[in-house]
Amino acid sequence: MDYFRWQTIFYTKPWLKIWPSRLSKGYIESRPKSGFYVKRQMAEAITTPEPTRPNTIPTLVSGQEMVLHLVKSANNPKMVQFGAAVPAHSFLPTHLVTQAFRQVAKTHPAEVNDYQFPPGLPELRQQIARRMVGNGCDITPQDIVITDGCQEALRLALRACAEPGDVIAIESPTFYGLLQVIHSLRMKAIEIPTDPDTGMSIPALKMALDQWPIKACVLVPSFSNPLGLSMPDQAKHQLVELLSKRQIPMIEDDVYGEITHGTRRPKPLKAFDQDDWVIYASSFSKTLSPGLRVGWVASKRYHDKLEYFKYASNLATSSIAQLAVTEILQSGKFERYLTRVRPQYAFAIDRMTAAIIELFPQGTKVTRPKGGFVLWVELPFEIDTFELTKRLIPQNVSIAPGRIFTTTENYNHCLRLSCAVDWNRQTEWALLKIVNEIKLMKNE
Structure with a gap:
């Protein structure tokens, strides 16, 4: 459909108002007491990207300075945030978090004003351990160190098991925050071919292990960022077995694991870990509040190093934030919130997928994640999406270009693209701006 015709439709009839016509076209179906889902007809029309084939050579990470400019643009309240993997407030339990802060400020006035030195608040570690045991992990509260979000957890884990100059195996593409951590620690990254549906190629990883002195492997096996992939249980077991035999630590970033689009979250790598070579990292940034900065890292083997490096880095994580998260977990409201919000994330992914199929150039490929809230989009022709990003920022539209991953x-x-956005006329116009700039760049 011609861009200007779409422009007219969006201007006169916002997307939400014309959505029933999409139901009749077979894109979305309503399921009683369940929500809305992409129908099979549309799902079959989706072409997913091929498995990636990066050069498997250790490389010093560079060029990540560009990320800071993109992140700063996220502070602009006028910006439509497709670029930052941060859920809009409507997806988060803002009232629940606010209530928890008020409650602990009244009931724990002394603890609120004290340091909670590493390994962190005992009650919080107990709650986290209970949840991890429920997911099949052999973890005790004594194995857990509370961190300032998952980013710090990844940094502590890498410091605990590797040194500057060491080679770290990662997915390709991978979360740019991990690349920044590797860069800041002066380590080298080796990118392993990755399937957008099933994850890191184990045969390719084995070949890299035979060829290079890899000291650790970092991956997001459940709803990864940016691909949204979900590694099957059998592949998780094979991966853990491969690296455990070689005594190479695996650092598991499981920050998206709770945001399954189904009824049960996937098993973490840690659930298959019999010999304690998996260092588990996660946080509540994607499920409760990004501003809480409460995460954790769990390992028996490396616990003492993790605890020391945490203390040496910044003494402690916010006491009131730890108390608030503990209050939410103990109340049982966190689980009820997850049950309620998971279909919301699933619909957000389906809605954005339908828009991409309808608006983007023919031949565009898009991933089909089973959890999380990001989509990886591959354009059918060579357009520099970093240049596209620079063109869109002055128009108050943010995307994340492939180069930074x-x-x-x-x-x-x-x-x-982040799909966890408020869907309104501004959002619709932002999508049209992206499509229009792509067409202009193609014709230049």
Whole structure:
């Protein structure tokens, strides 16, 4: 459909008002007491990207300075945030978090004003351990160190098991925050081919292990960022077995694991870990509040190092934030919130997928995640999406260009979109701006 015709439709009839016509076209179906889902007809029309094929050579991470400019643009309240993997407030339990802060300020006035030195608040570690045991992990409260979000957890884990100059195996593409951590620790990254549906290629990883002195492997096996992939249980077991035999630690980033689109979350890698070579990292940034900065890292083998590095880095994580999260977990309201919000995330993914199929150039490929809230989009022709990003920022539209998810020159024609946005006329116009700039760049 011609861009200007779509412009007229959006201007006169916002997307939400014309959504019933999409139901009749077979894109979305309503299920009683369940929500809305992409129908099979549309799902079959989705073409997913091929497995990635990066150069498996250790590389110093560079060029991540560009990320800071993009992140700063997220502070602009006028910006439509497709670029930052941060849920809109409507997806988060803002009232629940606010209530918890008020409650603990009244009931724990002394603890609120004291340091909670590493490993962190005992009651919080107990609650986290209970949840992890429920997911099949052999973890006790004594194995857990509370951190300032998952980013710090990843940094502590890498410091505990590797040194500057060491080679770290990662997915390709991978979360740019991990690349920044590797860069700041002066380590090298080796990108392993990754399937957008099933995750890191185990045969390719084995070949890399035979060829290079890899000291650790970092991956997001459940609803990864940016691909949204979900590694099957059998592959998780094979991966843990492969690296455990070689005594190479695996650092598991499970920050998206709770945001399944189904009824049960996937098993973490840690659930398959019999010999304690998996260092588990996660946080509540994607499920409760990004501003809480409450995460954790769990390992028996590396616990003492993790605890020391946490203390040496910044003494402690916010006491009131730890108390508030503990209050929410103990109340049982966190689980009820997850049950309520998971269909909301699933619908957000389906809605954005339908828009991409309808609006983006023919031949565009898009991932089909079973959890989380990001989509990886591969354009059918070579357009520099970093240049596209720079063109969109002055128009108050943010996307994440493919280049920032790699140490190589790959993925220049790819972008990541966050789907956890408030869907309104401004959002619709932002999508049209993206499509219009793509067409202009193609014709230049």
